[in-house]
Amino acid sequence: MSLSVFLHPSKLHNRIAGVYLALLLGVQALSYWFIQDSIDGNARAAIQTELDTGEKVLLHLIDQNANSLEQATRVLAADYGFRSAVASGDRETVNSALLNHSERIRADLALFTDPDFVLQASTTGQADRFLAAVKRQADQALAGTSQARQIEIIGGEPFQIVAVPVRAPALIGWVGMGFRVDETKLQDIRALSGLEVALLRPRPAADPDIALATFERAQWPALQQAWQASASRATPLQRAVELDGDEYSARSVVLNAAPGQAAVTAVLMRSVDQALAPYERLQLTLLILTGLGVIVFAVGGLYTAQRITTPLRSLTASARRLEQGDYGDAVHARYAGEIGELAQSFETMRQAIQTRESQISRLAYEDALTALPNRVQFRLHLQAALQHARDTRPHGGGTCAVLMLDMDRFKHVNDVLGHRFGDRLLQAVAERLRTQVLSHPRAELARLSGDEFAVLLPNTEADDAIPVAQRILRAFETPLTLDEHTVDLSAGIGVAIAPEHGDDPDLLLSRAEIAMYVAKRQQAGVVVYHPGLDSTSEESxxxxxxxxxxxxxxxxxxxxxxxxxxxxxxxxxxxxxxxxxxxxxxxxxxxxxxxxxxxxxxxxxxxxxxxxxxxxxxxxxxxxxxxxxxxxxxxxxxxxxxxxxxxxxxxxxxxxxxxxxxxxxxxxxxxxxxxxxxxxxxxxxxxxxxxxxxxxxxxxxxxxxxxxxxxxxxxxxxxxxxxxxxxxxxxxxxxxxxxxxxxxxxxxxxxxxxxxxxxxxxxxxxxxxxxxxxxxxxxxxxxxxxxxxxxxHPPDTDGExxxxxxxxxxx
Missing domain, CATH: 3.20.20.450 (EAL domain)
Structure with a gap:
């Protein structure tokens, strides 16, 4: 058996193995889906946890930095020399102290205002926006709502603003410090939290843009576009961002600003793909194990299914033999269990079919009353004899004779003595015919119907067939005795010879029958067919x-x-x-x-x-x-x-x-x-x-x-x-x-x-x-x-x- 035939889907062992293999794949696929879903859910939950932690780290760092900056600024505000210079109105000394101290604490911007926020000294030439930011910070401090996390955009860059009052002991002014928030600080947050960080600066009548980010600067436009695209499908604080084919889970943290001012927003981002990367190795391992399991299961399943279906194929071969009419080979029940019972059932069926087939064949081709061949069987034998005669004609043979006889007065005997007696009489007639006919070489005797019999004489000419017919007639000169009844029967016999009178079974039988009826009608005993007996036969x-x-x-x-x-x-x-x-x-x-x-x-x-x-x-x-x-x-x-x-x-x-x-x-x-x-x-x-x-x-x-x-x-x-x-x-x-x-x-x-x-x-x-x-x-x-x-209209017959x-x- 070729491999293509062995693996054909119609084979039972392939269907059995296929079903269980499909179930295994289904279970594995379902398990993989559940694992994948669980991994994805756990990874995203972990990302949320990281974002929570990152938010806390970000706010803590900003608060910590703001406290440090405020403490450093308070040192200047508490400096006696600085307060003396402020009180004496020595602006040059104030400027010098302000500059020195800002450099010492690494402040990028510094200024001093009087209590009415009139600028007295500044380290930058254009301090209007810085002064406004310091004033907002001071107002909040006076109101008791100082925001240490206040980050504002000054000159397009983010600054953390600190405002400290100068008292001597009454309020004599305000010292303001501005500390630029640069990429170094964002990288510190990224190093501590493992998150990408970006600062978005507000713009009038437009979407915020990126002021700083831990991403490469070349990625900022794409990040800007992705952030804006995600706004329509996210919560205000939680978004999913697609950047360069990678999915990021992002959270926005609004850094507090003064009332009426647009806030600077810090965006914390965690790559979902990176979070899932460790699990992908686990999934690959699971896939490899699943593939190995499928291969092992397929081989084992095919082997097991082959073991199961081998006896079924044996039974199939037995069924095909039965289909072709071969009932001779027994079906051996070499297997245990249900298959053994099935094999035994096949054997029982084979025996029953063989018995019925022989009975059907006997009924189809044998006369039940006399056990002689019937008309169907006789016609088949006649057809074979005619074919043999045609085949042997070139070698000097090729003849065949048919004798057809019908008993005289049988119907009268049947009517008077009954059908049961008539059946026994037919059996006696058949036995007498056997004695006279079967002594001839290769002669065959058949009962066609009723009291009509036929004799087939292969390779026989008319001169040899007539003596056989006459011997039959002489045999009926002796009456038959049954049940103390003596019955005197005679017969009319018609003879037809092939190929002279026909080379077809039905035509030959028909012409023998015509000759037989002439013999009965003329009481001639034996009549050989000739065209004159049926002058209209061709026309008919x-x-x-x-x-x-x-x-x-x-x-x-x-x-x-x-x-x-x-x-x-x-x-x-x-x-x-x-x-x-x-x-x-x-x-x-x-x-x-x-x-x-x-x-x-x-x-x-x-x-x-x-x-x-x-x-x-x-x-x-x-x-x-x-x-x-x-x-x-x-x-x-x-x-x-x-x-x-x-x-x-x-x-x-x-x-x-x-x-x-x-x-x-x-x-x-x-x-x-x-x-x-x-x-x-x-x-x-x-x-x-x-x-x-x-x-x-x-x-x-x-x-x-x-x-x-x-x-x-x-x-x-x-x-x-x-x-x-x-x-x-x-x-x-x-x-x-x-x-x-x-x-x-x-x-x-x-x-x-x-x-x-x-x-x-x-x-x-x-x-x-x-x-x-x-x-x-x-x-x-x-x-x-x-x-x-x-x-x-009915006729008027009254006058007749x-x-x-x-x-x-x-x-």
Missing amino acids: LTLLSELRQAVDTHQLRVFLQPKIDLRTGQAIGAEALVRWAHPTRGMVPPMRFIPFAEQSGFIRVITLWVIEQVAQLGAQLEAQGLALKLAVNLSTRDLMDPELPHKIAQLIERHRLTPERLVLEITESAIMDDPQRALQTLERLHALGVKLSIDDFGTGYSSLAYLKRLPVDELKIDQSFVKHMESDLDDAKIVRSTIDLAHNLGLSVVAEGVETAKAWKLLAGLDCDEIQGYFVAKPMPADTLAEWLTQW VLATDFSAMLN
Whole structure:
């Protein structure tokens, strides 16, 4: 097995391993997500803690620096010499002391004002903004709200302002010192807190800009832009800032300013990426461990799944063998647990299928009564023999003979002594045939149906087949004895030779059957087929091929012959008759195609087509308020079809026809060919609600015993008795007896072949129920029936005079 096939996703072991691998990955991904979320949350919480600490450090440093600066400034304010100089008004001494002291304490700006804040001395030439800042600081000190953290922008730079009063002992002035806040101080804060620091100076009518920052100066514009962009999505004191692709968590600290003055803001920033960096190594370690775990789990899972699915593949191979019809190899249950139980179930199933398969094969190809091959098996053997004959023809062989025989008088024996005796008789006939036939090399005997048998003689000419047939006939010269009954049987045998009489199994069987029927009809014993026995065979085959197309191409037509109720004179139904409108032959008479359609079995297709047309027409007439009974003839082949009732039920339901509107006419001969089977079919048809009629009554050989058992509703008197009844008293008596018999059995009577008004009047006097014939109407196209019904008027037969004998019969 290739690696691509082994790893194909459709394989069960891959699906098992895949499911658990997916679960593992899902759990690991969920765990990783939780860890990532926890790390992110913890890191951000730690950043907030750092920002809190950084804010405290920043404020503490500013406060500490402010206290130091204030103490240093107070030294100058308390200096005696400085106060003396101030008191004496010696400005030069004040300037000198102010300058020296500012240099000593490293103050960048220094000034002295009188109590009214009039500048007396200053170390800078432009001290207006500085003086204003000192005055604000002094005012706050006098008000008791001095802000040690006051940082103001002077000359565009941030300064920490200190204002100290000079007293001697009364207030004689103020000393103000300004200390520039430079990058060194911010770096000190950064070193102590680990945070980036920036000072934002306010601007009139504009956003603050950066005065100082621990970042590189080249980054200040980007920091300025990022800070302004974050203003819309942050709290006033807490922001998230994106700088050069790095995320910073920032906090603004407002450094107190005097009332009415814009405050300087210190911004403390901590890189989130740097805070998360230590955890990223941990995450990488987790990912590596997860990857190793997945690999180990995948290998282990595939191995385990392979161990599980190996016995399943073995069972799959066994199932494929069963699918292909190989039931010989046993399924071994070599595994424990559920798979072992499954294997045992497969083995039990294999044995059961093998048993049923042999039974089905026997039923499909073997006659259950005689254990001989049936028609299907015989046809297969005949086909193989014909193929062998074709293959050996170039080498001097290539012949094959078929003998078909039918027992004489068997049906009579079956009717008199019963079917059980008939079955045993057939078994005895089969045994006698075995004795006579199977002695011939490679001969095969089969029972085709009923009392019909066939013999296959491979590589046999007609001269060799005839002696075999004659030996069979001589074998039946000795009567058969069963249950103290001696039965004298004979047979008619037809012989067909391949390739002379055909090279197709069905054609060869058909011609052997033709010869057999000739042998029975002429009491000739053995007849070899020749074209003269079936002079119309080629035409029949051509017509049969064309007839199959006629149904599909709508060449068939339904004609209807009305039926009249003699009591009311009104039309109550019609008989459906099929006509073939051939595109080149014209109207083909029914007697030209119906007989061979019955012989070939195609009559079933025609019958169902007619019934469907009638059902559709009947439903249409019902919709028009014309509740007519429409009759359709059934042939022997139709009656022997076990599926016929089901097919008719489907047609009735499809066209929503009232079942009582459909009448099925069956001839006596069709019923008597196989009374028991016919009775079963008729009972199923009767259960559908359709009406059943015995057609051509009086011309067959039915007995009253069968007639009273049939679930029929009416009798149709054959036209041979009706046509001449007004002139033949015997025919009239037969008709009257039939009518009385039918009425006594609770059946209605239909007389067909009515061609004169006298016949109408006579049948009405004999209490016949319905009539049909040319006197009423000839068969007409189905689509003209409705118009005919509107024009029909019963004839006036009062003026018809019957002969005395006939009149007396009516009284």
